[in-house]
Amino acid sequence: MNKAPAGDDGLGTLCARWRRHTVAEGWRVPEDWSSPAVVPFAYAVMHGLPAEAPAQALGTARALADVGITEGLRDVGALYDLCRASMPVSVTLAFAAGWETTDTGPDPQIAARGMSGLPQHAEFLARAADVFAGIESTREGGSLVLVTIDGRVGRIGSAGRLARWKRDVLLGEAVRLSFGEDYPTGYRDGVAVALGRSEPAGRVLASVARARATLSSLARENPSILRAPVRITVRPLPDDLDTLRGLITADDAA
Structure with a gap:
């Protein structure tokens, strides 16, 4: 990795800026951010050194502090943003390995989301029901659409646990x-779904194009883990929740 510029900041100043930035991005409990593990990780990123080992240690620390993997990875990304560098996939996976293999994991609700950090289908359907009922808005207009992203590449058996969580x-x-x-x-198990609206024009299509480009790049680097090309479908939503549940179940079984 190339040296990541951090201006004239010393390590302590960089860590302080990192904390302010990640709190501004939505860190839930600011008092829980500080950890000894942030220092060696920040040092590695600041000086362009291999960061996988300190990233794994930070992942372990975050899991022990009941920080979900989504929040933890966003925090890691915030440091790379400050250092004007791209976060390597190897660092993402190292952080995830530390988080996933920690003996004392986060609370059951966070753990239930697994390594993808996304809600399970039951939680998604509950939010979809609220959208149908007008309780929750997708902040857009037009008709409702269902986006399905299938990244599965064959079946991953019990021996492929490492491959499974990397994919997730x-x-x-x-x-x-x-x-x-x-x-x-x-x-759920290699298939992601998203609920959106067709307006403003092009919003969903732009998100789909971004997902396709991102996953195509990742699939080239991980051909045994991700489908290439990824299969993405965009369909109008049915009028009722039971039919939506049936669509998702059919996609999972495909």
Whole structure:
């Protein structure tokens, strides 16, 4: 990795800026951010050194502090943003490995989301029901659409646990980067879903194109983990929740 510029900041100043930046991005409990593990990781990124080992240690620390993997990875990304560098996939996976293999994991609700960091389908359907009922808005107009992203490449058996969570991490990050917080999302075993609206024109298509490009790049680097090309479908939503549930179940079984 090339040396990541950090201006004239010393390590302590960089860590302080990192904390302010990640809190501004939505870190839930600012008092819980500080950890000894942030220092060696910040040092590695600041000086362009291999960061996988300190990233794994930071992942372990975050899991022990009941920080979800989504929040933890966003925090890691915030440091790379400050240093004007791209976060390597190897660092993402190292952080995830530390988080996933920690003996004392986060609370059950966070753990249930698994390595993708996305809600399970049951939570997605609950949010979809609220959208149908007008309780929750997708902040857009037009008709409702269902986006399905299938990244599965064959079957991954019990011996492929490492490959499975690598796939889940990569798919989860791609979905979050592409669709953001405005879209209710769900995930199960290599298949992600997102709920959006057709207006403003091109919004959903732009998100789909971003997801396709991101996953195509990741699939080239991980051909045994991600489908290439990824299969993405955009369909009008049915009028009722039971039919939507049936569509998702059929996609999972395909």
